[in-house]
Amino acid sequence: MTTRLSHLFLRTLRDNPVDAEVASHRLLVRAGYIRRAAPGIYSWLPLGLTVLRRLEQIVREEMNAIGAQEVHFPALLPKEPYEISGRWKTYGDGIFVLGDRKSEEVEPRVRRPNYLLAPTHEEMFTLLVKDLYSSYKDLPVNLYQIQTKYRDEARPRAGLLRGREFVMKDSYSFCVTDEDQHAAYEAHRAAYVRIFDRLGLPAVPVAADNGTMGGSASEEFLFPCDIGEDTFVESPGGYRANVEAVTSVPPEPEAYDDAPAAVVHHTPGTDTIQTLVDAANAHHPRQDRPWTAADTLKNVVVVVVTPDGERHVAIIAVPGDRDVDFKRAEATIGSTLGIEGEISVEAAESEDFARHPGLVAGYIGPGMSLDAAHLGKDSATGIPYLADPRIVSGSRWITGANQSDYHVFGLVAGRDFTWDAPIESVVVQDGDPAPDGSGPLSTRRGIELGHIFMLGRYFSEVLGLKVLDENGKQSTVAMGSYGFGVTRALAALVEANHDDRGIIWPAAVAPADIHLVATGKGSEVFEAAEELAQQLEAAGLSVIYDDRPKASPGVKFGDAELVGVPTIVVVGRGLADGNVEVKDRRSGQAENVTLTGAVAHLVERAATLR
RNA sequence: CGGGAUGUAGUUCAGUUUGGUAGAGCGCUCGCUUUGGGAGCGAGAGGUCGCAGGUUCAAAUCCUGUCAUCCCGACCA
Missing domain, CATH: 3.90.960.10 (YbaK/aminoacyl-tRNA synthetase-associated domain)
Incomplete structure (x- = not known):
């Protein structure tokens, strides 16, 4: 179905929103993708939802490709599993908690939190597998969900990059042996590389801190970007690590036999x-x-x-x-x-x-x-x-x-x-040697888009997830946990793909293949554009058609560039000669194409962009 | 939680110093004109000036308190 701008629920803004500092926040609001509902919480408008769904679909496809199976948990959870795992306490103020009507233990209208809005779902996945599986024959299994998560950030900022509500893909692998767990980890790592490749986002894996939950291996996928909140180091030889995970290279011990007394x-x-x-x-x-x-x-x-x-x-x-x-x-x-x-x-x-x-x-x-x-x-x-x-x-x-x-x-x-x-505790400096001998380190900033790690057996231990192994003995299941920030990745895509006029979406997630602009006097251009839109849709391309009869050409061009569809097609003054104009949003270069050959040309172009 | 700033129309802002009864651009509505780079003219709609006290004949403006939001930092499997 062609999206018509005369009917699309969209209002682009000429002014930058006063609260938006970073490009992605500014442009997503100005171009009508999202609206702020509360600090760190955003509503999704039609264009934004389209992009979000396409991004989710790419993640879903790559998860399915490694044999992971999609499930869906509630975002609203009882507190008990989190009390058992200890995270009800350790997460502290970081989680949104709430009490239901039965929680009025003390006096009416005073509720004690007995539920939470989940910040992540390790406990629920673990309990679900425990609920249904009890044999080593059932494993390994990979489960994932694409869910809205909640964290009561002390200071939300930068629009979608650090919100209190956000969409995250989280998956978990359950294996009997460490070898299988390692394989599941590597499969996820490869899937993440493919996702970023499809998105055209140059995110890189860096060695990460294992955090408080233990575990053996951990990597973050960081998108290098000056506004990123994480600092990582890299060496010419390819060593990369979050500063929290860098290890120092100590000098050789010295002999001190002849050292004078202090x-x-x-x-x-x-x-x-x-x-x-x-x-x-x-x-x-x-x-x-x-x-x-x-x-x-x-x-x-x-x-x-x-x-x-x-x-x-x-x-x-x-x-x-x-x-x-x-x-x-x-x-x-x-x-x-x-x-x-x-x-x-x-x-x-x-x-x-x-x-x-x-x-x-x-x-x-x-x-x-x-x-x-x-x-x-x-x-x-x-x-x-x-x-x-x-x-x-x-x-x-x-x-x-x-x-x-x-x-x-x-x-x-x-x-x-x-x-x-x-103790490793000094501030890492540019020029410090890499621990693997691959050269001096330099520091960069990055946005954390994914985090994969082997959880070990912490959650399965405390929540009692065991299966019978082939010897008939109880075996605690090894787990891996893999997060991917979907809404954060969407914002990162805008950070990576924009200019002073607006967003420049990669074709893989753009809200449409073609942004069709009709401009000029008389009904001919609109009739021709209407027909072209239908033919493009019939040829399998999605179209945003600017059919607004009264908007001036400048407004239409400006909106097209702000919205950021990769290909802009103008039906206007060239129509008298049988031509339409095809503009590449990224380069700004335009070429005339005959109206009759436009569909074939655009289908071919779309194929190269994808 | 520290530091800084700001709350006035849908939005971006002026007006606060020096108290006198609410303004502009953009957006929105209607009419006519206009149609290749954010059109013109005319006529409109739209605001408890964050909230609560106080001072005053009179408060967006001064005082006190409070709430909210934003920015920097702390925090952030």
Whole structure:
């Protein structure tokens, strides 16, 4: 059916919406694809829904192609499965919760949440398989759904790129053996590569943090883009990883047999790395080269905050030219320190220092000798002491002497001090070496469009998903989880495909194959355009036909470019010579084609675009 | 949760400093003209100025409170 602009529920906007910062948000609203309903929540108009459905269909086809089967869960779920998995608590404020009428336990009109709007569905998939399958013969199985998900984002932004309601494809693989699980993972990985290929989106897989649910392998598909919220690194040799997942390359340990004993120097007014380096060079210079920040050991006081609000102080030692990335620290510090739950890492505040009088701000150090350790679980202070992998045995440092205005010079790691555990926590910098030896890293921003990972057996364990194996024994099922942000990908497509006039859809998801514009006086152009539209539809092309009788040519051209269908056909002044104009939206190039040959030409063109 | 900003017509904004009873562009309706790059003329519709108090003869404008939204950061399997 030809879409007629005279009837289409569409109103394009000439002004940019005041709340839209990024291109995709601006253009999708201006071109009449979506409307904001609430912060981070959008309504879909006819054009937007068409594109969304086409995008979903591509994902569906590629999921079906790897043998995954589509199911559909409710978005509204009871809280019990999430309580069992622990995520009712660990997700915290991140989920929308609500109470039904039976939840009025305390007094009327006060409801206690006993339902949630699902942020993701691991629990439900796991329980469904548990419900129906009980034999190894039933596995492996891959299930997926394309669902609306809800997350109560603290700060929704950038239109569809970070919403509180969004469409996501999530699939899950259930296998008896790790080998099968690995195969399911690889199949999903290949399917994602094909999806991005069909969309023409240059999203790349990067090594990712496994997160709090454990698991062994994890990759994110990031679309490189300056407005992206994720930072990843890449090397010339092809190593790619999210900054949260990068591992450092430590230097070789040094021999220290001939290292002189550490010395304490009076270093007044040196409570920052810079003042310390300046003072060291001024009053205690070394022979061969000046001291730099990299010669100092910075002991950063952090606080690990538990979901209950408990504050555990810890100290992370890093070279003085480096900063601690709290987010990276968060990934592992909980398990390192044996603190359970979804923790966060923050900078220590004065109240934290107040509880640990042994910490002299600006002059903190591990102590002068192993016998008199100042930091560490077994030390005088009892404060856990973690160190960056760059601090290797034999490395020598200038660091605090735990007394105001005094520093130790020549403190040797492994000889004079030690630490409870290593930790990856420094901010990754351009030029750091890739862990696989493939060259120096450079950082880029990206939009996370997909995340695939092997979940291991966490959910199947806590929810009791076991099958009988071939020996008749209970075997806990291994799971994989694979997310794909459908609405986010739609926005990313606009980020990747637009110019200052509007959207330029790839043919694979465009709301139509042809945007047909009739312009001119008299009924001839409209009659000719009408007939052309019918012939194009009969030839299998979808058409948006601008049949508005009163709109001026400028308005029609402007709208066509804003809406972004890849091929614009103009029936107008050329008609007197038997011609129509075919314009490529992306290049802007136009050519005249005879009216009689137009259908054949456009069918051929559409075939090359697809 | 910190920092910044803004709430006036469908929309984008002016008006607030200096209080005097509501404005413009775009969009929308009607008529005539116009039709290859966001047309012209004429006539219209449309607003509890976020909300609640207060000051005042009089509040969009001043004061207090409150709510909401946006941006930056924190947060974000």
